[in-house]
Amino acid sequence: MNSAPRRNPDRIPGSASSSSDGALSRPAGPPDAEPHAAWLPEAAFAAIGRRRVAIRGDGALVGTVAAEVAAATAAHGGSFTRLESGSGVSDADLVLTLTEDDDADLPSPPPPTTSRAGDHANLPRGRASTERNDVVGAQRGGVGAQDDVVGEQDGGDESFRVSREDGAVVVEAACDQGLLYGFFHVARLGEAAFDGPDLVERHAPASGLRMLDHWDNVAVHAVMGQVERGYAGGSIFFADGKVRADLSRVEAYARLLASTGINRVAINNVNVHAREARLLTDDLPHVARIAAAFRPWGIRVHLSVSFAAPMTLGGLGTSDPLDPAVASWWRDAADRAWAEIPDFGGFVVKADSEGQPGPFAYGRDHADGANMLAAAVAPHGGIVHWRAFVYDHRQDWRDRSTDRARAAHDHFAPLDGRFAENVIVQVKYGPMDFQVREPVSPVIAAMPDTRVALELQVTQEYTGQQKHAVYLGRQWSEILNFDFAGPDRDDARHAPDSDATPKSDAAPGSDAAPNSADPSHALPPTSVAGIVARSGGIVAVSNAGDDEFWTGHPFAQANLYAYGRLTWDPTADPDALLDEWVALTFPDAAADVVHALHTILDESWETYERYTSPLGVGFMVRPGHHYGPDVDGYEYTPWGTYHFADRDGIGVDRTVATGTGYAGLYPEPWASLYESPATCPDELLLFFHHVPYTHVLHSGKTVIQHIYDTHFDGVERVESFVAAWDRVRGSLPDDGAADRADRVGLADRVGLADRVGLADRVAERLAEQLRSATEWRDQVNTYFYRKSGVPDERGRTIY
Ligand code: GCU
Numbered sequence: 001m002n003s004a005p006r007r008n009p010d011r012i013p014g015s016a017s018s019s020s021d022g023a024l025s026r027p028a029g030p031p032d033a034e035p036h037a038a039w040l041p042e043a044a045f046a047a048i049g050r051r052r053v054a055i056r057g058d059g060a061l062v063g064t065v066a067a068e069v070a071a072a073t074a075a076h077g078g079s080f081t082r083l084e085s086g087s088g089v090s091d092a093d094l095v096l097t098l099t100e101d102d103d104a105d106l107p108s109p110p111p112p113t114t115s116r117a118g119d120h121a122n123l124p125r126g127r128a129s130t131e132r133n134d135v136v137g138a139q140r141g142g143v144g145a146q147d148d149v150v151g152e153q154d155g156g157d158e159s160f161r162v163s164r165e166d167g168a169v170v171v172e173a174a175c176d177q178g179l180l181y182g183f184f185h186v187a188r189l190g191e192a193a194f195d196g197p198d199l200v201e202r203h204a205p206a207s208g209l210r211m212l213d214h215w216d217n218v219a220v221h222a223v224m225g226q227v228e229r230g231y232a233g234g235s236i237f238f239a240d241g242k243v244r245a246d247l248s249r250v251e252a253y254a255r256l257l258a259s260t261g262i263n264r265v266a267i268n269n270v271n272v273h274a275r276e277a278r279l280l281t282d283d284l285p286h287v288a289r290i291a292a293a294f295r296p297w298g299i300r301v302h303l304s305v306s307f308a309a310p311m312t313l314g315g316l317g318t319s320d321p322l323d324p325a326v327a328s329w330w331r332d333a334a335d336r337a338w339a340e341i342p343d344f345g346g347f348v349v350k351a352d353s354e355g356q357p358g359p360f361a362y363g364r365d366h367a368d369g370a371n372m373l374a375a376a377v378a379p380h381g382g383i384v385h386w387r388a389f390v391y392d393h394r395q396d397w398r399d400r401s402t403d404r405a406r407a408a409h410d411h412f413a414p415l416d417g418r419f420a421e422n423v424i425v426q427v428k429y430g431p432m433d434f435q436v437r438e439p440v441s442p443v444i445a446a447m448p449d450t451r452v453a454l455e456l457q458v459t460q461e462y463t464g465q466q467k468h469a470v471y472l473g474r475q476w477s478e479i480l481n482f483d484f485a486g487p488d489r490d491d492a493r494h495a496p497d498s499d500a501t502p503k504s505d506a507a508p509g510s511d512a513a514p515n516s517a518d519p520s521h522a523l524p525p526t527s528v529a530g531i532v533a534r535s536g537g538i539v540a541v542s543n544a545g546d547d548e549f550w551t552g553h554p555f556a557q558a559n560l561y562a563y564g565r566l567t568w569d570p571t572a573d574p575d576a577l578l579d580e581w582v583a584l585t586f587p588d589a590a591a592d593v594v595h596a597l598h599t600i601l602d603e604s605w606e607t608y609e610r611y612t613s614p615l616g617v618g619f620m621v622r623p624g625h626h627y628g629p630d631v632d633g634y635e636y637t638p639w640g641t642y643h644f645a646d647r648d649g650i651g652v653d654r655t656v657a658t659g660t661g662y663a664g665l666y667p668e669p670w671a672s673l674y675e676s677p678a679t680c681p682d683e684l685l686l687f688f689h690h691v692p693y694t695h696v697l698h699s700g701k702t703v704i705q706h707i708y709d710t711h712f713d714g715v716e717r718v719e720s721f722v723a724a725w726d727r728v729r730g731s732l733p734d735d736g737a738a739d740r741a742d743r744v745g746l747a748d749r750v751g752l753a754d755r756v757g758l759a760d761r762v763a764e765r766l767a768e769q770l771r772s773a774t775e776w777r778d779q780v781n782t783y784f785y786r787k788s789g790v791p792d793e794r795g796r797t798i799y
Contacts, residue, residue, distance in 0.1 A: 035249060036549045036758070038256050038557050039580075042075055043587035047190040048183075049076025054090045056083035057098030059176035064296045065096055065183045072187075093194065094186065095170045096179055158263070158298075159204035160185070167194050177263075177298040181205075181568075184259040188580060206523060209383075209424070209453065209537025210567035211264035211302075212257065213348060214544075218242065218268065218283075219275040223624075228269050229459050231466035232545030232552040237267050239546075241275065243286035250293040253544060258297035260564020265299055265542075270350035270387065272306035279303055280333055281313055284340040291341045302345035302385070307369060308357035309333070320362040321372035330376035338380040346382035347373055348426075353390045366390070366411065367418035374420035385453065385539065386419075388412050388427045388443055394638045403652075403660035404640030405431035405687075408443050413665075417449035424536035426453045429479045429528075431662070432641065434462050435618040436475075436609045439674065439684055442665040444528055445484040453536030454479070454528060458563050459543040462619075463608055465627050466543060466552035468769040469721060469762075470608045471601040473562035473574030480538075480570040485526035486669045522571050529570035538567045553765045554758045555601060557585065575602065592728050599724040600766075603717070609683075611714030611773040613780075614707045615697075616687035617643045617651060620780070628772055629779040643686070645787055649693055650703070651686035663688055682706075693788040707784050708792045711777040718773045722766045729759040 049072030055065060066082060073080040083090060085100065160173040160182030171182035185203060186193045215228040216235035226234045236249040244250075257265070267290055268276050279287055280303055291301040310316040310329040320326055337344050351358030351369055359369035370386040377384060391407035412425060419425060425447060430438025434457040444452055456476055457463075463470045523530035532538060540563050544550045551557050561584075562577040582589075582597050589597075612629070613620040619641040622630040634641045643650055653659030655675050663674040673679045677689045682697045693704035701709065782799040785791070792798055 035252060035547075036554070036557075038550055039561050039584040040256060040259055041585070041587060042072075044190070044584045045072035045187055046076050046587075047193060048072045048094060048187055049074075049078050051078045051093035051194070052081070052091075053078060053094045053096070054081045054083050054092035055096045056085065056087065057096075057100075057176065057179065058085065059098065060296060061176035061180045061298055062098065065176075065180055068183060068187075069096070091168075093168055095168075096183055097170065097172050098176065098179060099172050099174050158208065159202060161200065161202045162186070162193075163198075163200045164194070164196070165198045169193055180258060180298055181261060187259070188584065190583075205261055205568045206529060206570055207533040207537040207567060209264060209539075210262050210564065211266065211385075211453075211537065211539040212262055212458070212542040212563075213266040213270065213304075213455075213539055214542050215269040215271075215459070216267060217273065217276055218279065219273070221273060224269075224271075227545055228271060229461040229541070229626075230543075230545050231460060232543060232550060232556070233547035234545055236544065236546050237290055243283060243290065247289060247293045249546060250290060251296075253550070254294045254297040254299050256550075256560070257299060257564060260561055261568035262564045263299055264302060264345050265294060266302040266304055266345075266348045266385070268304045270304045270348060271354070271356060272304050272350075274312065276304070277306045277309055277313055280305055280309065280337065284337060287337075288340045291344065295343065300343050300345040301341065302348055302383075303337070304348040304350070305373075306357060307349060307351045307359070318362070319357060321359050321364050321369045322362070327372050327375065330373055334376040334380060334382065338382070344380070344382065346377050346384055346422075348385040348387070349373065350387045350389065353387065354393050365415060367415045370423045370425075371418075371420045374423045378420070378422050382422065384420075384423045385426045385536075386423055387455070388425050389433075389455075391640060393640065395640050397636050397638065397642060400644075401660065402640070403654060403662055405652075405654060405662045406660060406665065407431075407640075408441065409446060409665050412443055412450075413446040415450070416447040419450045421451070424451045424453045426455050426536065426539055428455045428457075432618055435616075436463050436605070436612060437616045437683055437687075438618065439616070439666075439687060440479055440482040440528055442667075444531055445526075445667055446665070451536040452532055454532045454538050456538065456540035456563065458540045458559050460556065460559070461541075461626055462621065463605075464769065464772075466556045467627075467765050468608060468772065469553060469555045469600050469604050469766065470559075471555070471562070471574075471578060471604045472559050473566065473577050475605050476563065476566050477570075477572075477574040480529040480566060481527055483524055483527045484531075484667050484670065485524070487673070533570065538570075549758065549761060554761055555597075555765075557581070558601060578602070586732075590728075590731060593732060596724040596728040600721040604721075607714055607717040607721075609714075610710040610717070611776045611780075613643070614686065614710065615651075615682065615703065616684040618687070619643070629776045631779060631783040644690055645784070647787055647789070649691050649695070650784075650787075651690040652688070653690040654688045659688075659690075693784070693790055702790075704784060704788050704790045705793055708781055708794075708796070708798070711781050712796055715770070715773045715777045718766075718770045722770055725759075725763055725766055729763055732757075732759045 048069065053069045053073060055062065055069060069080050072078070081090065081092065157174045158177050158181060160171055160178040162182060162185065163170050169186060171179065171186060173179040173182055181203070214237070215230065216237055217224065217226055217228065218238045219241050220226045221228065226238070236253055237243060267287070268279055287301065287303065294301055306312065308319045310319045310326045314329045316325055316329060318326060349370070350356045351366065352360045359365060366386060370384055373384045388408040388411070390411045391404045392402065395402045395404070408427065408431060427441050427443045428434065429441060431441050432438055444454065458472070460466050460468070460470060463472065523533055525531070543556055543560055549557065551560060558578060558581045561581045562574060565572055565577050565580070566574070578601055582594055586593060586597070619634050620629055620631045620643065621633060622628050623633045623637065635643065642652065644652055654662035656664040657675065664671050666674060674684070674688050677685060677691060677695065680688050682699055685691065685697065691703060693702065695703045697703065697706055699706065778799060785798045
């Protein structure tokens with residue numbers, strides 16, 4: 001594998017309309033500064049690069065596409081032509097074209113029954129769903145009203161159309177952003193894009209808001225470090241207490257993200273410390289440089305801001321959201337931000353959460369706080385992402401009536417309908433905190449008159465911290481396709497056939513044209529994806545840093561990749577996305593290497609679940625850094641994350657009948673399903689119920705025997721991962737490691753010394769995964785054996 005050249009579109013004259021086959025030169029820089037190519041090695045562009053490619057259209061992102069094509073064709077022997085506007089479609093093998101007024105076959109807009117949060121995001125074009133459902137009610141779909149508030153800004157149509165006739169492919173898009181996505185679509189398919197029967201397909205993202213949040217600090221935080229919950233080295237944005245001078249990493253990152261469909265990035269930690277607060281003021285010119293690095297890739301930058309900024313930065317005596325001076329301070333701040341960064345996205349806010357300042361200090365609520373900020377950014381078309389991660393982190397562990405799982409619902413559901421149109425309430429997928437298994441947060445279905453975003457965690461805080469190989473695509477797919485209308489509805493969901501539509505069946509350009517590849521057609525309005533797609537979209541905490549493999553564990557790249565692809569199409573099969581990532585990242589890999597990758601990654605999420613906390617009860621991690629087992633680590637703390645194990649049983653009674661009532665926050669049939677141990681799914685049993693160790697699961701096992709069996713089995717699975725990698729690691733193609741071998745300082749920072757090469761990095765991490773899994777197994781099994789006194793029926797070693 002080779003490191004891919006970073007392609008800066010600015011290096012190609014974007015306005016060039018003449019024929020060009022010029023190679024894009026590699027940006028200057030020492031070879032050791034070059035990160036791993038991830039899923040965009042040069043080989044990923046071979047199919048395009050070998051062909052005659054023509055591009056028609058103008059626009060910044062067309063320049064990006066042109067630079068990509070120029071580099072690919074230069075590397076692989078094809079040719080590249082820029083067609084004049086108005087010229088006919090050439091005889092090229094691949095034509096990438098913006099549609100022009102006189103084009104007969106414009107890509108069709110989404111059919112009226114589909115909804116696209118893009119319409120809300122930039123607030124746009126009035127195509128949101130008017131569907132209603134009985135369970136969760138219609139989400140805020142009043143498009144006209146939103147147009148008034150935010151208006152149309154960049155908001156381009158991100159869709160594209162692909163047609164193939166006799167092996168020649170035409171990608172058409174109404175906007176340059178769509179053309180960029182169409183280009184990466186063809187690259188992803190490789191030769192398959194040019195093979196096969198004639199077809200016409202239209203592709204559009206399910207949601208217009210597809211975002212990553214970085215928890216990066218400008219100054220290294222004494223406890224949390226440079227990147228809070230970061231497991232991939234330092235920040236790609238910040239070093240030495242300021243924005244980096246060299247943002248070439250950011251450009252390369254933006255390219256990777258754009259290839260998966262991400263279109264927004266918040267660059268700093270939601271916990272906004274004193275230094276980071278100044279990104280909004282003193283540092284704006286430098287934030288503008290970051291925005292410029294993202295811009296050619298269709299990605300807009302957002303900032304996390306401190307609710308106390310009017311006091312800490314503005315010198316006011318209050319941050320009361322209803323104080324006119326405070327509102328005015330925020331308006332000025334927003335005006336300055338947009339003056340510096342015309343396509344700035346908006347603010348992310350963690351308020352009244354884990355010590356962050358917020359409106360509660362003034363007797364105001366979250367709607368008061370969010371709406372004040374929303375008014376400040378509205379004239380610029382900005383968005384306020386207001387996080388719903390609000391709970392009492394100082395609760396008394398003796399008090400069993402307070403339930404952290406209820407907190408977000410208790411705080412936010414009563415505010416439904418009060419948030420401004422450009423406020424997005426950002427809800428973590430589960431009611432607790434990014435655990436390996438949690439029920440889907442009921443808040444997502446509880447605010448039909450509020451724009452809601454789903455928040456996922458790509459960074460593996462509670463899932464092995466990028467030392468463990470854990471592919472999370474399956475978890476996210478399960479969450480996205482969770483249907484509040486009930487489990488049966490999952491099966492009823494119409495999954496789109498992503499195969500090509502025969503051209504003969506499609507009337508090109510018409511709404512009636514079958515569009516098998518447009519995911520917005522397939523989202524039930526009551527599913528998580530269906531709700532957020534036409535509302536606030538999807539957000540996740542990024543897992544990337546300045547590590548040479550981007551993500552610490554090279555296999556954690558698969559999570560970043562799959563996350564982006566799922567934001568575009570939440571119905572995508574996560575196993576197929578893993579196949580895609582493998583094929584792109586390891587293009588030359590032999591079959592046995594591919595087999596090993598699947599052996600390790602396919603069921604890695606389930607494996608992690610097996611050797612850590614059982615049956616949905618969560619946590620049991622070391623307090624503070626959250627790595628490794630500590631069954632009682634949080635049991636007698638104020639954090640609200642308890643398992644309540646005693647000699648008789650374990651689990652949290654969250655029933656309506658005898659517990660905290662949390663189960664009743666779900667619509668039917670889920671409320672009833674979760675309420676009874678007889679119907680509660682095994683994997684969530686201990687989240688909802690306190691049961692004896694001898695309780696028999698649907699699987700037929702007792703809880704205690706399930707704990708023993710899964711923990712022994714989990715470690716055996718990790719042993720098989722190690723063996724699988726040992727068998728193939730020697731045969732991996734060169735990954736450019738020699739060029740990067742002197743980056744040991746970086747390796748040291750992520751806790752691994754003297755590594756060279758992907759194969760070795762993976763081997764080191766797998767060894768640590770096995771050590772850690774064994775530690776988990778032995779501590780968890782021993783803890784519950786000692787508590788319960790029930791021996792393992794198979795007599796295995798428990799201490
Ligand atoms: C978790 C995490 C924190 C983070 C918080 C959040 O609790 O451990 O580091 O700040 O989530 O999402 O705000």
